[in-house]
Structures are given as C-alpha cells and as structure tokens.
Amino acid sequence: MSRTQISDFLVDEVTEHVYIRETYGKTLVELGREYPNIVVLDADLTVSTKTNLFGKEFPNRFFTMGVSEQDMMGTAAGFALSGKIPFASTFAIFATGRAWEHVRQSIVFPKLNVKIVATHAGVTVGEDGATHQALEDIALMRVLPNMTVIVPADAVETEKVIRTIVNHKGPTYVRLARAKFPTIFKKSYEFEIGKARVLREGKHVTIFAVGIMVCEALEASKILEREGISACVVNVSTVKPIDVETIVKAASSTGAVVTAEDHNIIGGLGGAIAEVLGENYPTLMKRIGMNDRFGTSGDGLQLLEYFGLKARNIVQAAHELLEFNSQKKSVVL
C-alpha cells in the first residue's frame, strides 16, 4: 500500500468497460489450448455466455445441451467422474435455480470437479426482467457444503479467476453478469481463492463489496473522503470459503460496516458478512443490495440507480451508521 493507503492493484482512473463474460469466453479458449481435458457445456445460450468462442476452436470438446439445464449439470458430473474438467455455463437463474438440486446431489455433495460459470446474474440483466434476474444465486450456491463461490469485480479479476479455478479441484461457482463492467484493476492484480482484498484502508467505515458494486464502493469511498470520512474498501470476491481474518480485521478497524451487492441482501454477501461478524466481532452494519424484492425490466445499469445500488446509496448508509455510532458513544459517555 502506498502512503495514501490505496492498493497498488487499482488503476488510477477507470478508462475501460468490458463484458466480463467475453473475458470468460476468451480465457476459456486460451485454457483449452493448454488443457486438453477441459470440456465445455452450455444450455442454448452460447452466444450470450460466450462459450461459443470455445466451441469454434474446439468443436469436439464443446457440447450444446439445448434448453436442458438439469441435464447439463448431470452430464457435467459424468464428465468430471471420467477425469475431464467440465465448465458448464448458462444464465445464473437457470444454473443455480432450475438446476439447483442436480448441482447439489450430482456435483457438490460428491465434491466433483465441475466449474459452473454462470452469466447474467443480478438486476444488470436489464430488459429481460425479473424472471431472468438471479438475485438469489450467491445464497443458493453458498449454502452448499464443499462449494467454492466466486464473484469477480472486473475483467482483470475474471481472467485470473478462470485461470485459477482450472487448477482448483472441486465444485466451483463463478458469478458473471451481462452488462459491461468498469475495469478497476491493473494487470498485476493478484487473485487467490479465499482471500479478500483490502483495496483501500480507512478509519471510519468499512465497505465490503462484490462484483460491479466494488467499483461503486470505491466511488463511495472517494465521496466520503471529500467529506472527511475515511472508508476502508474490501473486495470479497471469494464469498465462500470466506476470509474471516481479513473481514474481522477490516471491520474492527472502523466499527461500522456497509455491504454492497447486486443480489438480495438476504443470503448473499450481506448475509455472509453478518454471519462472520456476528460470531467474531459484532459490528453495526447496513446492507446495500436488492432489499428482499424482485427486479423489473429496464436498462441494466440504470436499474442499479432504480433500486438504490449506487455509490451515493453506500455513502448514505455510511452516514447513518456513523451517526448512530456517535449517538451510541455519547450515550455511553
């Protein structure tokens, strides 16, 4: 960390916006060249998930399963049982919702080496509307023992995640989205499964975020800084296994916590952080995310605004916490 306590991994200024599912598709092609054991399955959304890129280069290792998500997960299990490294992709709602029990019984319970990489998670799906916006997928995957759950924050992290999970034995869920994500990390960014990254240190409030909300959290920290409030920002890209040590340390350094995610605040990152802190370091917190409601149609990025998932909503939550804490202190005194 530099003197300003800002991570060297961060770009100075966001100049790029990238479809992280495209990064996934391209990375998969590169890995396909290195790993002859990789097979890719998709359920009639290959153009959207970008697995079509792999299909073009490796038609013999690419399986179009049709609109059959449950069958796809079962088939991926069979591939894993036969020594292959299957990547199974579709929209998050179908990968984790439709096929949940197949994932649980056939893949995760027996700890099979299947990589479920789902795209189109969260409200940023946009116009397709509530039926297609997975706001529960982190919860559904996180509740499964043996499962690794990863939510990359940008294209750089997505590439590192995909490269890392190839060599990680065991069931893995990676949550990607439809919309373009701002690139916040330099190429030097280091991803490690199970490691939360402090992107910025702070004294007054800690913001834990995942996915596109990491950028909003950083934005919020800048707004807060101008107000004289110093915010710590942590990218919790591995939601499971969660980095208890880093989370407790970051929370205890400020005593006020905001979580931010494009997911229901129940069961997702907010829930996970509350569990960690509740047992280790009870801290007052506010959860920014989908407030136990379904989404709607609309432009994906504008929906972040519509549902209050922006930097200024994080800032407001921070204000409320700080005010509450200061009142509490004066009462104690």
Add this chain to the structure above:
Amino acid sequence: MHERTKNVDILKEIARRVRIDLLKALHRAKSGHTGGSLSSVEILVSLYFSELRHNPKNPRWGDRDRFVLSKGHGVPALYSVLAHAGYFAREELMSLRKPGSRLQGHPEYDLEIGIEATTGSLGHGLSAANGMALAARMDGKDIRIYALLSDGELQEGASWEAITTSSYRKLDNLCAIVDRNRFQNDGAMKDIKDIEPVPDKWRAFGWEVETLPDGHDFPSILSAFEKARQTKGKPFVIIANTIKGKGVSIFENQGKYHGVAPTDDELKVALNELGEAA
C-alpha cells in the same frame, strides 16, 4: 364476451396489424425476441379473435377460457394481440421492457392486462395449464385451457413431466399448441439438440395429435381448434409448423433474429413489407 370471428380476411388484417405493433414495440425497447414473436402471431390471433371465450372488459370473469404463454419470451406478440383485443390501449405497447411497466420483458401474472401466468423460464407453462384444467374439472366448469409452447422448450425435462400429467389425467379440456419453427436461441434445432420426431413423441405420451403443415394458415388453425374441442378422454396438441420471423423477409428463418430487436433500418423494411409507411 368478446366477439369472435371465423372470417379469414378479418383475421389476416388483425395479424398484419399485430405484427406492425409488436415490431414497433420491440424497436422502441431496443431488445427482445423478434423471431419467436412473429412465428406465433396467427396462433395467438386465432385464439383471441376466434377461439377463446373471454372478455377484455371483464378480465376476471370466472368462466373465461384460459391461455398460458409457456414460451414467455414470445410475449411481444401476446401483448400486441391483447392490446388489439382491447385489454389495454395500443399506446401502452411502447412501454415494453421499461421499469415498472405492466409489459415486462417476460409475462408477469396480471389479469388486468390478460396475463394468466408468469412465464419466461421455459418448461413451466404447461404445468400451470394442467393445474387450471384440473381445477376447472373439479369445479365443474365448462371452460377450456390453452397453452402455447415452443419447440426448443421441449428440450426441458419439465415439459415432458407436464405432458405426462395431462394425458394421465385425461385432460380433454386442455389444448396445447407447439410453435414448431425449428430454431432455438443458438441456431437450428437439428444443429443444437434435435428432438424429432415431435408428433410421434406426443402421441407416445398419450396425446391426440394434429400436425399443421402451415401454422400461419387460419382455416387450418381454426379447424384444428374445432377438432380439439370435439376430442374426449385425451388432451389435444396442435403441432404447428411455423416460420421463425414470419412476415418479414429479412427475419424469416434467420436464427440470429431470435433475441434481438429490429434496428431503425430493419424496422423500415419490415413496416414497408407489412404495408405500413414508417
């Protein structure tokens, strides 16, 4: 009750206008499913203007026939038909896919606008239709239930669970229609995961099957519905061979128009072909 007609010229003219409006709505929304909306138009127009007993002025009428759009992504066609039938103003079509609009990207249960079930995740609609058909039988109601499925949707295992329930329960108050345009999201079904022979499969599952060589031909659609009503002791399915993107030459049988809206130029071509100045 809504006035019904078997006049083919009238139905054709409604279909033309339904296409124009659904394309304008998709164009305005800048996203949505063009190909599979266009392939369903004659089926939906036949249902709402000739077959269903329903009342757009009284959408909660207990004795109405029910329709479930199992292929929920084709809803622009249904919204356009419902607007033309009088459930809501045609102007509302321009709110398609906007935040808070009643016309969401996929249909959400809302009887006020004539939407009987929430769909969009494929493989759900026929089960809901089965439930409605069983309830109607229980209540001794002389009403009929209809469900429109897509052929890609038949790749879902859940579809076949429902197909089995209908025949096991001898739901002769139920009529399914398959919009068999032979394309799915990623291309031609035979290149993704072929499911033929579709009619034989339904027959083997205990259904009475009628295959329409041209699922855009009103007289054959209407006479298939007539046959369905007369069939007792079994559910009835109409397998309608259709053309994805039907009605606009540049969209017809073009896989890539599955999930995209018409551009400015494409809309111009389309409106021109449909006899409407842009």
